[in-house]
Amino acid sequence: MALKLKLKSFIGSKQESVQTPIEETVTDILTIGAAVTKNKVEIKPVNPHEEQEIIDGIEENYYDNESFDTSLHELQKLPEQLDADQITEDCLRLRNQLQAVSKRVSELILQNHLAYATELQQVMDLQRTLQAAGLVCQTGRKHLSHARKSFTVASLGLLSNYRKRQQLIGLLKSLRTIKTLQRTDLRLREMMEEEDYCGAIHLCQECQKAASTFKHYKCISELSSKLQDTLEMIEEQLDVALSKTCSHFDHQHYSKVQQAYRQLGKTQMAIDQLLMHFTSAIHNTAFTIILGYVELTSASSGAANFQKRQYDDLCKHITTETFTPCLVDLCKAMWEIMKSYFKTISWHALNDQDSCDGDSEIFHQRYVGTKLDHGRSRIWEDVQQRVKKFVLATDLSGFKFDEFIYILDIINRMIEVGEEFCASKSEGLQDTLKLQSLNYFKTHHQIRLDELRMFLENEAWEMCPVRSNFNILHLVEFRFMRKWANSRHMIPENELTTEDKCESLTTDQESKSYFSCYLEEGNPFDKQFEEEEKEDVFSALLETDGELLSDSDSDVAEDLKKDYIDEITGEAHSYKHKRRSSSRTILHKQTPLITNTTLNVLRVMGKYLQMISILKPIAFDVLSSLTQLFDYYLYTVFSFFAPDASSHNEQAVNPRLLNTLQRIRDNLLTNSSVMYVPNKKDPDASTDKVATAKMSSVVQLSDPKSLFGLAERVVATESLLFLAKQLDYLQPYLEELIPITKKTFLSQFYSQTVKMAVEVRVPVYGVVSGLSVSYESVLQQMSTVRWDVKEIMSQHNTYIDQLLKCFSDLRKKLEEVDKRVPLPKVVINLFWEQCVKNANRTFVEGFANAKKCSNGGRALMQLDFQQFLTKLDQIIELRPIPDKEFVEAYIKAYYLPESQLETWINDHKEYSSKQLLALVNSVDHLSRKSRQKLTNIIEETDKGRRL
Amino acid sequence: MSESYEFLFKFLVIGSAGAGKSCILHQFIENKFKQDSNHTIGVEFGSKVVNVGGKAVKLQIWDTAGQERFRSVTRSYYRGAAGALLVYDITSRETYNALTNWLTDARTLASPNIVIVLVGNKKDLEAEREVTFMEASRFAQENELMFLETSALTGENVEETFLKCARSILTKIESGELDPERMGSGIQYGDALRRMHRQEKLQPRTSRPDCAC
Ligand SMILES: Nc1nc2c(ncn2[C@@H]2O[C@H](COP(=O)(O)OP(=O)(O)OP(=O)(O)O)[C@@H](O)[C@H]2O)c(=O)[nH]1
């Protein structure tokens, strides 16, 4: 600023005058180079000293810096008041100084020029060499790059690529394996479907091994966990497969499964599992079967959810119609399970021996063996429980007999299966059997008793024609006994059927075990069908039975048949009569007199016995019921045909029979005669009791023309005896059936009841013989006879003729009856015996009625009696005449001397006191004293008798 | 089993041997055909409770033997029958021809009010038929019988026959034509009815002390 100002002021003052020089100066200063060269020429060489001085005089500042602004420096040096001289002087000095410097510089340049030139030359050379080097370098590089391009890159790439390839191939392999591994899952599933468990497990284990070698791959961890899952799934599948064994054992299948378990090292576990499966199979199967039936029958009634019910509860919903098929199905299914178990055991027994190596293996087997062995009873227990609960849940008492028998048979079969399966006594089922049987039997028996009453009340006591040699074995109901009877030679050889003969052969087969018979096919509970087949055999046999039972048209007893035709058509009797006498004798012995009711009782007894043979536990109950059937029959026959026999005419009835009748009345009969009504509310009250039967109004017992129903009486009484005879026949069989402790019951039954049956004849026929002859009127006539006649009469009295007429009429009537019912000889004899005894008693009574008697009278008595005996001989066949002594002795006692009479009276208590007194009184050769004595004796005895 | 019922009817099954009487009864009671049935000996018995017009009726059925030699035994059962099935075999004219005899027997021996159904059995054997439906129908009409053809083998009309007979009896009771309390009517009151009856008798008619039931 200051400079500017200075310059301005300077310029301003000297504007015109100094203009040019300044310009010059400035230019000079600014162009030193030019000035130097210019000054060189102009300046004249000066003395060197001088020069030195000038150069030394140069201000220090000029050396300072290249950037030193010399002009500015000089200008600044200028004082405020510019002085032209001063400036000129300065200029000069400065010019000198410049000259000196330029000169010095030029000298220095000159001095160093050569060096410069050499140096320049060297530089040039260097430059040239450098250029050559650059060229070499360039070509070298060019070659190098070529070499690199054409050789190194390719081969090294090749090498590295090769290496990469190798690696990739390795990877690919692994990946392939992994892929396969992943695919195995599918294959495993396939194998499972093919049931190749062993293969599947093997494969799975292989895969796991493989997977573990690849575990460095990320995807593998997932895969191996999946494989683990698969393995578990296989085990589950295997378990399912194992469970299939329960319902159906398949040898191949089970072998596969077992092998698979062995591979897994889980054979022990498999057995435990298997036992569990069996248990649940039993439970589930039983439940399913019953549920099926319950749902079937309750489909219409309400949609109750049975699925959730308990087994016991469910069983209660089984209807009576479905009970039997359901039981059969249940047993069949249970059998299948047990059979599978049985086969499982057999499999192990067979296969475990083969593969016996190593101690642990033996230990395993022992484990398996004991487990399976213990399992038997457990399984049977389960099965038994299922069946028991099922059977007990239904009241079987309303079932048909045959169906019930069938049910019992099934249960018994089940018990036998159990016995064979694990030697079980099957208490559960036995109890069930006993309980249900007793319950059923009580009801059944009650119905049978009632039915028997109904039969008796409808019974007309007509003879039911059957073959002469008929016995119980001819009835279907007793067919089962033929074997027994045959073994005791109780069947006549000519009646043996072919079946009887091969019976012994078939028994062996029957005792064959269930597990050997039905192991491969069939089912022991399938028998329903077989049973029907058996029925056929039965029926084929029945054809002959029918003939045996009642004579078929072409049979031997042609006569018998003719009789019937005769009766209807009323054919000539005279001709027949002759034939009769010949055929009759045979018929008397042969034709059993039985009634429809008798047949029914026998059939019921047969069914009872069948029941016993199936039902040992209630054998005694059944047997005692069986005896009741006979009791009732006996009681009814007696009460129908000899109702008053017990009240009067006491000596005619065996007192033991009366005891028996009393016992029956007390034990078997209800008090009221009202028709029996089954009372469900109070079943015990009416158990084993039955109302007394009322005789059918068809039966007429008061008509003298029919001999007071003698035909009916005979049929009834003889049918009772026929029953008794059949029971006698059965006695040894029954004795085998019941426990020893109950033997007394049976022997009592036989001695007190069966044996007493024959005693029924006397009162029943006695009624007829008492009613059919009017002994009263004979007595009446006798009282008109005079017994004190003096002479010996040659003519008997007419009452004898009348009695004999009565007897011969009776005989005719008997023959009439005999046409309807062949009267057995015993009956005819008994009948006549009673008549004659009655007659004899009448005679004695009549003789005793004589107020007075003479010797002649006594002779007349003898004559009368003799006449009676002689004529009687022609009427009846009975020999000897009963009680003949009774009459004769009474007549002859008259002649005894006094001394003997006393002993005679003491010896003959069969006469009444009245008769004895009459005798004593009529004897006219007695002294009064002795007569009194004898009278006293008689009266004493009479008193003793009454006491 | 104790079954309660209102009435008990006594029934008879009669007709010639081999007509299929036992098979009909068996089919009725067991719902099964009795293969290879044998000749009945004397009389056999069966009972069943049926529902007739809403009433439980117990049928007490006597199956009689058709063979001649059993006539005397079977005749005694006619007495007091409320209903009868008179059976012949449509494949055997012989059995048809015997009908008149059977009918006479039934009409004379049984109660006069007996309801009889004529039954032509073995309907299944159409090919062997010897008696036409028309002919038998006419016979039935002439003799005032109901008529049905049955097959014990297939079960056709078997139950209907019994029901028809029972229904007819029941109608007669309701109309008063039949008096169940008359002796030999072949009808009895069942458990339930008897009790009711007894009360009925005790209350309005106490004047009759000699009630016999
Ligand atoms: N095809 C066929 N056969 C029958 C029918 N009913 C019965 N039978 C056969 O006829 C035969 C006689 O039958 P039963 O029932 O025994 O005859 P029934 O009338 O009882 O004979 P008796 O007892 O002797 O009076 C048997 O062989 C039966 O198989 C039927 O409806 N159709």
Ligand SMILES: [Mg+2]
């Ligand atoms: Mg029959």
